[in-house]
Amino acid sequence: MHFQTKIICMYSAFILVIAIILGSLYNHYSIKQYEQVEYKNLKLVAEQLEQNLNESLKQMILITDYILSDIEIIQGIRALNVEESDNEAALNYRNDALVAIRLKLNMDYIRKHFYRVVFFNQRGDIIASNNEGNRIINPSQSTSDITWLKQVENTKGNPVIIDQHKDNWGLKSNVEVFSLVKKVQGSQLGYIEVQKQIEDLKQIFQIARENLGVVVIRDNGNIFYSNLPRDYDAFYQQIVRKLKKDKFIYANPESGNKEMIAFVYCEEAQSTILVTEDISEIKEASAYITPTIILIALCLVAVSLTYIVIVSRHLTKPIRRLREQMENTGLENLKDEISVEQSNDEILALQKSYQKVLTRLDEAITKEKKQSLLQVQAQFDLLQAQVNPHFLYNVLNVISNRGIICGDEVICEMCGSLADMLRYSTSNKNRQATLQEEIKYLEQYFYLLKSRYDYKLSYVIDIQPEVKNQIVPKIVLQQIVENCINHGFENRVGCMEVKVKAWQEGDYWYVCIVDNGEGFKRDILAQLEEKMEEVKKCLESHTSNIQLEIGGMGLINTYARLYLLYGEQLVFELKNKTSGAQVLIGAKRIG
Structure with a gap:
């Protein structure tokens, strides 16, 4: 059996089964919907009758009130x-x-x-x-x-x-x-x-549709009004106690038929108004649904079969030329348009050729990903390696002088802090660290700074527990604080105050570093913003040498390292406060 014939037979059987199933379900659904609509219509009739009754009773009550007033x-x-x-x-x-x-x-x-x-x-x-x-x-x-x-x-x-x-x-x-x-x-x-x-x-209970029955039953069980045979009264008096909002079809043993019953309760008359319709009349009115659905289903089957016959003719024509083109496809010609003349070849050859193309394409994409990853990793290593050594020299001088002059145990603590810092900063095992690790490193840095500046330096660190495990490049916070100390107090006397606060807000975490120094000069702030924009374009292009573009240390270095890690989700803001400068960093929360 030809492949085209197999497709037509299988698809025909499938479409026929689906048409029968969907047609049956839709027929059932349509009838149920028709019943729901009919029930809503009966409900509207009952509500209108309730309104008529209320109006009449209000008129009677009004005249008694008028007389007695x-x-x-x-x-x-x-x-x-x-x-x-x-x-x-x-x-x-x-x-x-x-x-x-x-x-x-x-x-x-x-x-x-x-x-x-x-x-x-x-x-x-x-x-x-x-x-x-x-x-x-x-x-x-x-x-x-x-x-x-x-x-x-x-x-x-x-x-x-x-x-x-x-x-x-x-x-x-x-x-x-x-x-x-x-x-x-x-x-x-x-x-x-x-x-x-x-x-x-x-007149109150008059309705346009003659096939509807109306029964009004008082709370005491008496029939207040009925346009149905009196033989049915007992059934309605009994059924009024069993009425439910989610059920509207009941069997009437007196008539031997099922009835759809909609009801409303009239508070003014302390009565329940029933509007009934024989189910057989509803089925008779909805009898057109089934043949209509069958006709629609047959039309859809005919259209579907016509479509699959046309499509199968194109799909089953041999495609040797397509196979040859696919076998020769590489990264350099992936975008080339494939033009194939229709012929009579088997599908198996196409499957094997296409599998080869997929394999080569997968290898090429994997290779490209590895190269990109290596490039980014090299850029990251290069940026992290540019740690300013001047701070370490200054601290060593302080430790040396302290040991010579005091000869106390403080020098041991200073040496321990310095050793921890050196171990943390020179380790290449991990290129990122958690905020908790960065804060610990920053506290050691502040300890050594206090040893140098004593009472001239005060600092506050406030970090919420929710953000302690967020990831940042190593030595990011220390670089920003170092920039505050080195550049923020050059022409300023008095106590140097630095505040570091980390918190979570929505889906983002933030770290804010504020000092009471001189703040950013306008021209310097403009240069920094311009330089950050250049770095961003450079990192996005993946074509420039980051070391040459960035050069040096400081805030630009920090921005580049953070951008490599977070991309467009990075928040990095520099601005002046009333007294001092503020650096705000943040990114979308992980975990």
Whole structure:
């Protein structure tokens, strides 16, 4: 079997399997997403219905608050609570109260927006709006016949929603209503009932989609409203206790179908609003997803197969010329463009030839890396070797004079410090040291300086434990301090103060060396900055002799050694303070 045929067969099988797997997964995902979207739509419907219900209840509560805040109505209610008397004045006072309440309850807003608003008390007084025609009330209706009155007794004036019931006050007709009742605060002053017809309730829960069911269940388990068959009430009364936010599909044993149920809780009505949809209708609406995905998958398979056939023709044509060019490839012609005429050769020869190219390329790159490393290492050694010997000569003179004059044991300590310094500075085993080792070396240096300058020199070293293990080139800190002593106090008398502080800030460590000397002269500081820029370019080019470019010791030498180690991550700043100079070095923290 030709290689091209193998590629086509293998790729076809692979694409077919992938298309089936991805198509199935995407089909499942799309259906689930459709269900999620449908659930969100049901949730929005439920929230809209909750808003409608809240608005209606707030309207009813508002009218009860309005009535009970009216001074004339409250005075009239209290007048009706006075013991009845045959006294003509008392009867007139009572009649005036009835008239005042009746007038207030029959205002236009109440008559238009409510079926009936009723005030009644246990003395038998009944005053209602719309008391005319078919809505005329039965004045002899006894409050003891009202079954829901017990729900209102101990509510402390809070409004109570009464489920659907027959109008208790109608003389000619007893229509289905739902109402909100509020007890008038005081000793048996009475009650205000605001009624709306069931048609108003249907209007509240009216939705555009006829296939959706709406069920409203009170906290006491009663069905407040439902547009579904009454046979389903028991199921919804039971399921309302098991509703979960992460579950929205439930089996309805009454209908024998699964239903998607979205719900919201209405605090105002103390009710749960359920919006339901039969799963079979959802599946029917999403039936287009599967054939659409199959069609897309087939198109992708066809396009992929066409593409692989075209590509395989180019890949499988012999490439002798390519093999020859690859075998002759070296560092000098790696960038040359390879131009190959299509032919019929096997892939194995190409694999071997390419492997040879990779081997030679790897050898060449390795050789180049070694040469670069040796060059950098030689540059580093050269810079480190340029340690100023003048300090050692001065210290030896001090030790000699001290031994001759004093003959005390201090000379032993000085010799020990000097020996440690010589051992540290002349060791080539390690080209770098930790800040802790550099600080120790610096302390020995300060000890010897104190032996020379005595009270004329004071120093402070403050190093945080977090930066003790950071790596720097050897003898970096001593060179900077030596520069302070040699150049910072040439024309200055008084005590020489040097402060060395090392700390960590974010991902960087810093060492700051400050003296109270003369500071950098402007022209010297400009020359140093210019020289550091030249050194930086020299080190980056890897083409110049660093010794010739840098020459000498001091801050430029220190900068070069640090730059060789840290590159662009190096922080190296020279500046003057109010009194003296400051040198700040730092780099990105390691470890």
